[in-house]
Amino acid sequence: MNFRERQEELEKSYLSPYAALSSKSKGRQRYEDKCSVxxxxxxxxxxxxxxxxxxxxxxxxxxxxxxxxxxxxxxxxxxxxxxxxxxxxxxxxxxxxxxxxxxxxxxxxxxxxxxxxxxxxxxxxxxxxxxxxxxxxxxxxxxxxxxxxxxxxxxxxxxxxxxxxxxxxxxxxxxxxxxxxxxxxxxxxxxxxxxxxxxxxxxxxxxxxxxxxxxxxxxxxxxxxxxxxxxxxxxxxxxxxxxxxxxxxxxxxxxxxxxxxxxxAQENKAKMMLRLLFEHYTNHPDSLPPEFIKISKEESVERAVVDYIAGMTDVFAIKKFQDIYMPSSWPLET
CATH class of the missing domain: 1.10.3210.10 (Hypothetical protein af1432)
Known part of the structure; x- marks a missing residue:
């Protein structure tokens, strides 16, 4: 037996009869060789x-x-x-x-x-x-x-x-x-x-x-x-x-x-930001990262935009909002 098989045997001998055994898993969506450890x-x-x-x-x-x-x-x-x-x-x-x-x-x-x-x-x-x-x-x-x-x-x-x-x-x-x-x-x-x-x-x-x-x-x-x-x-x-x-x-x-x-207290601001991000990317799907542009073409723009926004951190969502909707500074001529 390799290390994985020993672990699987230990599960059978020790775990509750109601436990899920790793050796009895219903498996993965795509076949993979088992790990030896x-x-x-x-x-x-x-x-x-x-x-x-x-x-x-x-x-x-x-x-x-x-x-x-x-x-x-x-x-x-x-x-x-x-x-x-x-x-x-x-x-x-x-x-x-x-x-x-x-x-x-x-x-x-x-x-x-x-x-x-x-x-x-x-x-x-x-x-x-x-x-x-x-x-x-x-x-x-x-x-x-x-x-x-x-x-x-x-x-x-x-x-x-x-x-x-x-x-x-x-x-x-x-x-x-x-x-x-x-x-x-x-x-x-x-x-x-x-x-x-x-x-x-x-x-x-x-x-x-x-x-x-x-x-x-x-x-x-x-x-x-x-x-x-x-x-x-x-x-x-x-x-x-x-x-x-x-x-x-x-x-x-x-x-x-x-x-x-x-x-x-900050809820309404957060809601407004996410709604505007959704609106922007829905209207400009080409501005999405490449992997989400791919989703927009294979599934739908809405699906791609939701996937992108849902994956954002708080900090990243705020930054993207600022980049899109807030004016940036520029050097004034003297």
Whole structure:
């Protein structure tokens, strides 16, 4: 046996009967020879980690647009927190950590600049709508490296189905879905408190009595509850009490942070910029980079423009807006 085959045998002997085995993957869209060292899910994780789309996440908004400070979450740090939570749960439940990590690292690759604000703009502008989970799948299937990453079916399924709307086919995908929830609810509270939008005493007393008063305590409560409730079961879920408290805490964030708070003070500017960028590139598709001009001819101009804008970082979108719409300085004659 080579190293990969030994790893596959270890999975069979150790993992839960409900875990996804790398040796039983439904495979890739295009055939590839197996690696002699890494399992298919390990290769998928590495491909995502080394992708340009993954690196761009460091300059994409999580909640706060252009925050002043080094400690606010970005889309990249959110992704890493999701991966850490998901791996903890998967390890305890003896699920496939490599598959879990690959899905977690890839789940937000298609997110737009300026967070969900950007997603809303593209959803309004695109005829068939825009959802970041579908764009994440398009990144790994088509856009990255000009041909996609040719990931396994299980990773692609987990990426596409990580949102509330989705229904992942594997338990590893279900773990990422619930870990995404745990991560953003808690780190958005942390960031909102850092920004002075929330004070610790603002959090509903009945909910923090159940979940915990501090950031780490709440995460610990949620993770342990998922593990205990899901152990030995063909599903991933929270207990009714913890789920209800977590859901209500999320609703509290929508009312006090996500909608109408100071965290959204720059939203209208971001929306305006993205709408004008969409208008410009739709009217001037030849000004797109070559790979997107190719998409405009093979699919549609709208598809190419949305792919280009969705891949932008916040900083790059602002720069392109300035280049197109803002007058540049020029030397005056004396």
């Amino acid at each position: 890494r399992t298919d899910f390990q290769r998928d994780r590495d491909r995502i980690l080394h992708s340009k789309a993954f690196r761009r996440l460091k300059h994409k908004t999580q909640v706060f647009i252009s925050p002043e400070g080094d400690h606010y979450r970005t889309r990249l740090t959110h992704t890493l927190e999701v991966a850490q939570i998901a791996r903890t749960i998967s390890k305890a439940l003896r699920l496939n950590e490599d598959l879990t990590e690959a899905i977690a690292l890839g789940h937000d690759l298609g997110h737009t600049p300026f967070g969900h604000t950007g997603e809303q703009v593209l959803n309004d502008l695109m005829k068939n709508g825009f959802r970041h989970e579908e764009q994440s799948l398009r990144v790994v299937d088509v856009l990255e490296q000009g041909k996609g990453l040719n990931l396994t079916w299980e990773v692609r399924d987990g990426i596409k189905n990580h949102t509330t709307r989705g229904n992942p086919a594997t338990l590893e995908g279900q773990v990422v879905k619930i870990s995404d929830w745990i991560a953003y609810i808690n780190h958005d509270i942390d960031d909102a408190q850092r920004a002075g939008i929330l004070e610790p005493e603002d959090l509903p007393e009945d909910l923090i009595n159940i979940l915990g008063r501090k950031h780490g305590q709440r995460i610990d409560t949620m993770i342990k509850d998922v593990i205990v409730t899901s152990f030995g079961q063909p599903f991933i879920k929270m207990s009714d009490e913890i789920y209800d408290a977590t859901r209500k805490l999320r609703e509290f964030l929508f009312k006090n942070v996500y909608v109408g708070s100071a965290a959204k």
